[in-house]
Amino acid sequence: MVNPARIRWQAMRGRDPGEEHRVSTPLELFFDLCFVVAVGQAAAQLHHSLDEGHLGGGLVGYLAVFFAIWWAWMNFTWFASAYDTDDVPYRLLTLLQMAGVLVLAAGVPAAFEHYDFTVVVIGYVLMRIGMICQWLRAAVEHPEGRATTLRYAAGIAVVQVGWVARLWAPGTWAYVTFAVLVVAELAVPAWAEARGRATPWHPEHIAERYGLFTIIVLGEVVLGSLAAVQSVVAEFGASASLIMIAAGGLAIVFVLWWIYFTGGEARLRNLRVALTWGYGHVVVFASIAALGSGIEVAVDTAGHRSHIGEQAAAFAVAVPVALVLIALGALHRLANTGAVRSSAFVAAGAVVVLALPFSTPLLGLGGAVVGMAVAAAATLVANRTGSVESRP
Structure with a gap:
């Protein structure tokens, strides 16, 4: 059973990496189910593309969309492993991210058919608002890891601005900027953890x-x-x-x-x-x-x-x-x-x-x-x- 006092408020000090019997929470499992909706949308679009014989376009769209889905899941999963407090602010921000996932899922068909990532990016903005707020809260309440958590918040925010700006990239630049931003996304955790105290993931x-x-x-x-x-x-x-x-x-x-x-x-x-x-x-x-x-x-x-x-x-x-x-x-x-x-x-x-x-x-x-x-x-x-x- 969840402790009611814990649900109200708990300082985000960082979880113990050596904590015994650490298991996934009901909120994490609920979060995963929302992501599977997006995975199902991507798989369905790939199915239709393959059925029609559109292999090249289908694969490009699938890989681009799946990266967006997987990376958002990665961001939350590693943060939760280190800083899951399961209190009211944490739950509300996580639910906001779940809403963003469903918006992303709604944008999958347009991303496949027209390479239009507008709705996907809107979903990402919602998820990133929740994620940045979580990292900033960790920076305030976990002084020992402040340098690392602030780098995460800054890195995620800067790259997200890049994704929004990319919506106006013309022609070939849309593909070039996509590849550059993917590399930037993958580099954020390594950069954030490079100096200072590592996040206490389990x-x-x-x-x-x-x-x-x-x-x-x-x-x-x-x-x-x-x-x-x-x-x-x-x-x-x-x-x-x-x-x-x-x-x-x-x-x-x-x-x-x-x-x-x-x-x-x-x-x-x-x-x-x-x-x-x-x-x-x-x-x-x-x-x-x-x-x-x-x-x-x-x-x-x-x-x-x-x-x-x-x-x-x-x-x-x-x-x-x-x-x-x-x-x-x-x-x-x-x-x-x-x-x-x-x-x-x-x-x-x-x-x-x-x-x-x-x-x-x-x-x-x-x-x-x-x-x-x-x-x-x-x-x-x-x-x-x-x-x-x-x-x-």
Whole structure:
């Protein structure tokens, strides 16, 4: 139960990085669910782009939008790990950020279709107002970390002004300024933590937050795939290929979940490892969400509702799966979980997955998806063996 006195007001002194039994709060889980709405919007737009055969434009729009979603989640997650007081001001500012997330989600279609980020930026402004106020409050109430918290507040504010100004960037400059501002965003935490006292983020809490968000994104894949299967069955009825795609897609989701949570607890030994591990998760999150789009495209292709062929649809599933395998292999090794015995197993699994779409004329699209699940499971077996052998 939450202490009512704590809800009213509590000084933002910074949490203990060694605090035992530190778990995600109900507010953090609610926050994640709002972000999954935005992830679902991005995945849906990618699905439609792939169905229409607009690969280049769809990927550019997806990557741009997903970066915005993931980075806003990152900002809140690491701040909350260090300064979550769960009192009234903290809750209200967090709810403001959640409202900003939903505004961002509403702007996803325009960002995809017209590369118009106006609504997305408005959502970001709302989130950044809440985030800057949180950092400034930490600066006032946590004197020991004041220099660092003020750098965070200043860095976030300056870069946000850049995003607003970018809305008027013409032609090619819109793409150039986007890339520059992405680099600036990624540089803010390293710059803020470079001097002075580091923020008291909690390693186990951070690892749990990333794991929970992975589960939620996997859940979004299951939900989107189920809706696609129901739609095709209602219109055309079930077929052997459709059943195989559904079963193979579900198996892939199960296997990816197992691979992510194979091994021991992530060991985020220092800021460099933690930031690399945290930044590396963008590949995991974005690829898993894109996998959902790929499975939906495969379902549409089986129901003859897509403008692309079976091989292209198979690649829409294979590429995200391969990226997740490679990213998880690297992250497990970085965090020293003991889950990866050899990078060769991970690489071999990714190669097999990427090769399977070439066999679609022989196996059919459903068979190719099932094959990807088997190849991913083979990677899991290698990882699991490494995990067992690494234990003392």
